[in-house]
Amino acid sequence: MRKSLGDWAAEELRFVVKAVVGEENFVDMTPNRSNNYCCGGGGGYLQTPYTEERHKYGEMKLNQILNTGAQYCIAPCHNCHSQIHDLSEHFEAGYHTVHLWTLIALSLGILGENERTYLGPELQEVNIPEWEK
Amino acid sequence: MAEEVIKLGKKKQSTLKDEIAKLLPDGGNLDLCLTCGACSSGCPATGIRDMDPRKLLRMASLGMDEELERNPWVWMCSMCQRCIYVCPMKIDIPQLVYNLRSRWPREERPKGILGSCDMALRHDTCSAMGASEEDFQFVVEDVLAEVRDTQPPFKDMEAPIDKMDADYVLNQNSREPVTEPDEMVPLWKILHIVGANWTYASKGWAAENYCMFLADTDAWKHIVEVKAKAVDDLNAKYWLNTE
Ligand code: SF4
Ligand code: SF4
Numbered sequence: 030m031r032k033s034l035g036d037w038a039a040e041e042l043r044f045v046v047k048a049v050v051g052e053e054n055f056v057d058m059t060p061n062r063s064n065n066y067c068c069g070g071g072g073g074y075l076q077t078p079y080t081e082e083r084h085k086y087g088e089m090k091l092n093q094i095l096n097t098g099a100q101y102c103i104a105p106c107h108n109c110h111s112q113i114h115d116l117s118e119h120f121e122a123g124y125h126t127v128h129l130w131t132l133i134a135l136s137l138g139i140l141g142e143n144e145r146t147y148l149g150p151e152l153q154e155v156n157i158p159e160w161e162k
Numbered sequence: 163m164a165e166e167v168i169k170l171g172k173k174k175q176s177t178l179k180d181e182i183a184k185l186l187p188d189g190g191n192l193d194l195c196l197t198c199g200a201c202s203s204g205c206p207a208t209g210i211r212d213m214d215p216r217k218l219l220r221m222a223s224l225g226m227d228e229e230l231e232r233n234p235w236v237w238m239c240s241m242c243q244r245c246i247y248v249c250p251m252k253i254d255i256p257q258l259v260y261n262l263r264s265r266w267p268r269e270e271r272p273k274g275i276l277g278s279c280d281m282a283l284r285h286d287t288c289s290a291m292g293a294s295e296e297d298f299q300f301v302v303e304d305v306l307a308e309v310r311d312t313q314p315p316f317k318d319m320e321a322p323i324d325k326m327d328a329d330y331v332l333n334q335n336s337r338e339p340v341t342e343p344d345e346m347v348p349l350w351k352i353l354h355i356v357g358a359n360w361t362y363a364s365k366g367w368a369a370e371n372y373c374m375f376l377a378d379t380d381a382w383k384h385i386v387e388v389k390a391k392a393v394d395d396l397n398a399k400y401w402l403n404t405e
Pocket of ligand 2: 214242
C-alpha cells in the first residue's frame with residue numbers, strides 16, 4: 030500500500046475484512062497503514078541465505094501480531110504469507126496466516142475442504158459448503 | 163548500533179553519490195539528510211550486521227564507496243520504503259540499496275535470487291519456478307475439472323487462458339500452480355460469483371519478478387515488458403498483479 034496505491038486502498042481492504050470476519054473480530058496492528066512495518070518477506074529476502082537475519086528482521090512484525098492477541102493474520106501477498114507463516118512456526122507463536130481470498134470464500138460458504146490448508150482447527154468445520162455436508 | 167568510530171580515509175572519488183544523485187527527484191541529493199534518525203528508528207533491519215539506513219546513507223554521503231562495496235546488509239534491507247515515508251527530506255534510501263546491490267558482480271549476488279531471475283528469463287511465462295506455458299495450462303485445467311465435477315454450484319466456472327477482450331488479466335504467483343494448486347480455487351470462485359470477465363495469459367502469467375530484487379535492471383525491464391505485452395495483446399482493460 031505504502032509503495033503503490035496508498036492508504037485509500039488500505040481503507041477499502043479494511044472494509045472487506047470487517048465485512049468478512051465481523052467488525053468485532055478485526056484488530057488493527059500498531060502502527061498500521063502506510064506507517065506499518067515490512068514483515069521481511071520482501072526484496073527477495075526469502076531467497077537469500079540470510080535466514081537468521083530474516084528472522085531478526087521479522088521480530089518487529091511478530092511482536093506487532095502478538096500484541097493484537099489475534100489468532101489469525103491476513104497476508105496480502107505471497108511473500109508476506111510465506112514470511113509471516115514462517116515467523117509463527119520459527120518463534121512458535123501459534124497464530125495462523127491466511128490469504129484474504131480464503132476468508133472471503135469461507136464467509137460466503139463456498140470454501141471447499143481442499144482449500145482449507147491454512148485454517149486452524151477452530152475454523153476447519155466452519156461454514157462447510159452445502160454440497161460437502 | 164555502531165560500536166566503532168568510522169574513520170574517513172583520504173578523499174577518494176565517489177561515484178556512488180553522483181550516480182544516486184541523478185536518480186533523486188527535484189534536484190534532491192543525499193546531503194539533504196538531517197541525521198534525525200527517523201529512518202533508522204522505524205527500520206526492522208536496523209542493527210542487523212551493525213548497519214542501519216541512516217548509517218548507510220551517511221557513509222554514501224561521505225563518499226565511503228569502498229566500505230559499502232559488497233556490504234551484505236543491502237540484501238537484508240527489504241526495500242520496503244518505510245524510511246522514505248518517514249524521512250522529512252524524502253530521501254530514497256532503498257534506491258541507494260538497489261544501486262549497491264547492482265554493484266555486486268552478478269554471479270556473486272545471492273544464489274536464490276539469481277537462480278529465480280535466471281529461471282524467469284528462460285520462458286515467456288516469467289515463472290521463477292520454471293513452469294512453462296504447457297505446465298500452467300495443464301494444472302489450471304486439471305484443478306478446474308475437479309472443482310467442476312465435485313462442487314456443483316461451480317460446474318460452469320471458468321479459468322480462461324488467453325481469452326481476448328477480458329476486463330482483467332490476472333497474474334498468479336508460481337508457487338500456487340507449482341506447489342499448492344488448490345489455493346487458486348478460492349480466487350476463481352470469488353471472480354465467478356461476482357461475474358468478473360477475467361483471464362490468465364499464457365505468456366507472462368507469473369506474478370513474481372526476482373530480477374528486480376536481483377538489481378538486474380535490464381532483466382527486470384524485460385520481464386515487465388513481456389507481462390505488459392501479454393496484457394496488451396489480449397486487449398484487456400486491467401492488469402491485476404497481486405505481488
Ligand atoms: S530520516 Fe531522512 S533526514 Fe532523517 S536521518 Fe534518515 S535519511 Fe536523514
Ligand atoms: S527500505 Fe530498507 S532501509 Fe528503508 S525502512 Fe525498509 S528495510 Fe529499512
